[in-house]
Amino acid sequence: xxxxxxxxxxxxxxxxxxxxxxxxxxxxxxxxxxxxxxxxNQGLQLLLKYLSGSTLVKGINGFEAEFNKSQxxxxxxxxxxxxxxTAEYFCAVTYYNQxxxxxxxxxxxxxxxx
Amino acid sequence: xxxxxxxxSRVICKSGTSVKIECRSLDFQATTMFWYRQFPKKSLMLMxxxxxxxxxxxEQGVEKDKFLINHASLTLSTLTVTSAHPEDSSFYICSANSxxxxxxxxxxxxxxxxxxx
Numbered sequence: 001x002x003x004x005x006x007x008x009x010x011x012x013x014x015x016x017x018x019x020x021x022x023x024x025x026x027x028x029x030x031x032x033x034x035x036x037x038x039x040x041n042q043g044l045q046l047l048l049k050y051l052s053g054s055t056l057v058k059g060i061n062g063f064e065a066e067f068n069k070s071q072x073x074x075x076x077x078x079x080x081x082x083x084x085x086t087a088e089y090f091c092a093v094t095y096y097n098q099x100x101x102x103x104x105x106x107x108x109x110x111x112x113x114x
Numbered sequence: 115x116x117x118x119x120x121x122x123s124r125v126i127c128k129s130g131t132s133v134k135i136e137c138r139s140l141d142f143q144a145t146t147m148f149w150y151r152q153f154p155k156k157s158l159m160l161m162x163x164x165x166x167x168x169x170x171x172x173e174q175g176v177e178k179d180k181f182l183i184n185h186a187s188l189t190l191s192t193l194t195v196t197s198a199h200p201e202d203s204s205f206y207i208c209s210a211n212s213x214x215x216x217x218x219x220x221x222x223x224x225x226x227x228x229x230x231x
Contacts, residue, residue, distance in 0.1 A: 036222075041205075041225065041227065042224055042225065043118075043120075043207055043222035043223050043224040043225045044158075044207070044209075044222040045222070046219060049219065090157065090158070099146065099163065100146055100148075100163075100211045100218060100220065101148070101160060101163060102148075102160070102209075102220060104157045104158045105157065106156075106157045107156070107157050109155075
């Protein structure tokens with residue numbers, strides 16, 4: 001079965017430190033990958049997406065992610081985090097024949113401390 | 115960017131009553147809408163996929179008679195929780211897809227917090 005695994009349920013980090021949130025997906029061809037952010041009691045906002053082309057994808061708020069096909073990973077990174085980045089982050093995948101259905105990872109709670 | 119709204123944002127109801135949640139795409143036509151359920155500190159669980167003018171496709175384990183979905187137009191989908199019980203309390207989120215391709219971005223609504231007493 002297709003699946004997405006976010007290896008860390010919680011990531012505490014100090015302000016201005018770098019962070020990496022890990023995401024692995026089950027192998028398949030024609031995969032499309034997404035990272036979403038969710039602030040408390042709100043819906044999801046798209047941070048970035050990989051559809052094709054360059055494996056390094058840049059998104060909003062200074063985030064970037066790298067698609068690694070051989071390792072079936074799509075880790076999210078930010079070189080310097082802010083207090084305002086504290087939120088829940090979800091990795092998601094869809095496949096070319098899934099009609100747009102997203103499969104979500106379990107989520108990673110990023111907690112940025114001063 | 116595309117905007118999806120949900121109404122109401124928060125609802126409290128008595129056990130046994132029915133609750134309707136609306137999901138609207140405000141500035142684009144949504145060929146497909148999705149309904150998710152999210153438990154506290156948990157990921158999103160896809161409940162069903164709805165296409166305008168056709169019956170919704172429910173995920174395994176989701177009771178279609180309990181969670182009625184109607185996609186009446188290209189900008190509106192509704193989720194009705196029938197005969198709600200406390201275990202139906204949850205955060206319900208809808209999303210809308212503007213195209214038929216898998217890589218078309220889904221735009222998410224702000225969510226509806228349902229509390230059943």
